[in-house]
Amino acid sequence: MTSDAAAPSYKALLGLKPARRLALASVPADFSDWLDYAAVIALVVFAWGEGPYVMALLALALSLPYVVVGPFLAVIVDHAPIRTVLVISNLGRGLATLAFAFVDQTFVLLALVFLRGCIDSAFTPARQAAIQATTPEALRGHANGLHQAINQTSKIAGPAIGGLLLAVWQPQQVFLFNAVLSGVAMLLAATVIVPTRPVSDAPKGKFLTESLKGIAEFRRSTKLLIALIFSSCAYFAFFLYDALIALLADGFGFDATVFGFSIAASGFGGLIGALVAGRVAERRPILTMSLAAMVSGTTTALLASAALLGWPVQVAAFLLVLGFMGGATAFMLVPYRTIVQREAPPDRIARVFATGEAVIVGSMLSAPLIGSVIASQWGTPAAFLAGGVMLVLLGVVTLASVLRP
Template identity: 70%
Template sequence: MSVPRRLALASVPADFADWLDYAAIVALLAFGWNEGPFALALFALALTLPYILVGPFLAVIVDRAPTRAVLVLSNLGRAIVTLSFAFASDTALLLALVFVRGAVDSAFTPGRQAAIQASTPEHLRGVANGLHQAINQTSKIAGPALGGILLAFLAPQQVFMLNALLSLIAAGIALTVFLPPRTESAAERGKFFTESLVGISEFRRKRPLLVALIFSACAYFAFFLYDALLALLAGELGFDATAFGLSISASGLGGLIGALMAGRVSGARPMLTMSSAAIISGGTTATVSLAASYGWPVPLPLFLLVLCFMGGATAFMLVPYRTVIQAEAPADRIARVYAAGEAVITLTMLSAPLIGSFVAERFGTPVAFLAGGLLLIVLGAVTLASRGDA
């Protein structure tokens, strides 16, 4: 089996390990320990903050260490921390452990990007990124659902133990991933904090990287303006809870199909793919918002088809970004470049749900979707006009 295939195979249990116990943690907090919205909000922060606060610094070590060792040790670390979930006795400890696991995971993802760069020919990197995005998308859809099913038979602590086993399996597969040794510039080594800034300085130095980062940060912001409001929009279109559940599945399916397709078509001109997808997705989102605003009848099959299409278009914006990173970032600093970009994107999108909810409260739910759609259209048009093709 080739190295890229082994890497993809290792990503299956690794990505599922990120999401399998999501439902178990929420169930334990809400139903086991009777926690309320504040604890669940802290849980969301514990999931995301490591990629801002820890990832850019840990990436210095990722760039220095052998990539295979990073993949193996990060999965072993996740297994140990996940297993410790089963022995957490209160909310504070559990959330602290969730943060620690996120910090460990913030090393795995940049390490995987370095492994794809080192093991995949340049003309096939788009395909590889599409495949890994499809694996990640599948885990986000199936992981929490499978975790919820397991809770019918197992206690949350048992789900945590099962999830720890997934990370162990991922570590075992990663152990078989043999990568060519990478060169490192000894002159670059200096103070740890200074080296952690190398990633963000690379974006300033190379225009294609900067354009891709600004685009991705704005796109994520636009998505999260309305992402959490989908249930409310479905209600305004006259659909019930069952239809809402189907809409989530349709969006996830579209993202999965789109990831596989985007990887095949975005390798040559990633920024053209991203900007075109933004215009199309933004136009579709704006149209759906207008339908809800003016009471236009939308049959359920059409609504599901639109959500599937929107999910697919989103993948066409997200997959090429990683291709640009792998094409433009030097091999001895790709982890820091990727981690810095991920920190900027995560920080940008954290404010979007709050702004979207404010817009929805003040002007109505469809307006939040309209704002996100128009932002995507403008983003795509400006990127096209800038001719920042990577």
């Protein structure tokens, strides 16, 4: 770089028209996801009065598409024009959301939630492919930080806006509004100019063989494999305690209001963390992930130890710790995506990303159940302690593998 103006920065990233338009298209796309989530929960729990069994099925309907469908749809994503996939997937998500508004049976709604997740399992790898194709390598860390920040903002504001809308609208009306948001995302995605990807010289095989080429890339690249194993273990550790934050807050004597603030603090920490991680992820991504795991795990373990020992924790300190934990999570996610975009060939990136998503989500599925067993046997703080210790060990082992001569 010859000048500060040419140095990698968010300003330089947003100065690129394709990157700017892709980020702009991501705003309504991500907001519609979280508004949908809030409206589906409101409809199933408060309007239809469903209980834990249906909520468990809903969690599966939200998660399984990325495990059982995403890796296969990624074959199509890798061979189709990226902009076309972005447009069609936003259209499909909008139509699925529109269908939510006309459903009056729980299992039909769950089937549509699964269908929307299948469509989204094509949209997410396509967006990663678009970032790779439209962003210079030096700015990809910033691009991933920006898109993660958009997602975190949606995660904070989406349910809040959804709650306000649900105060005056029925869930079905929120679904109609979300369908319009997906339409806006589709129109914005249509304006993104994505360079044509290079055509692979490798002969095309059968569909199943093509879908397995994402796995082959993890075998080829040690850095990709380390990043995937790290991310799978990290998310497993997170989800050991993620669903138990309300119980931990209650154990410290905090009420529902503080719990609500703690979720907001975690989201805000994730937002700040994503923007900062975007600045450093490109240089030493695996080192960044390792140090973040060690810091996050230590913080989580200390909070859990305070709860186990009965030490008092002030509200401000509790919120600060939750925000810090949320920020550290972003320091693990942003570098992972940066590594995928750096290591995966352009003609296979969707399959590589979808394969990684399938492994990560698959590893997450059992974590809440295991965390609840730990909590029921030894108390809620024990689940946080187990997750924190696992993160520290993960960071140490990963760091050792990187520093090994």
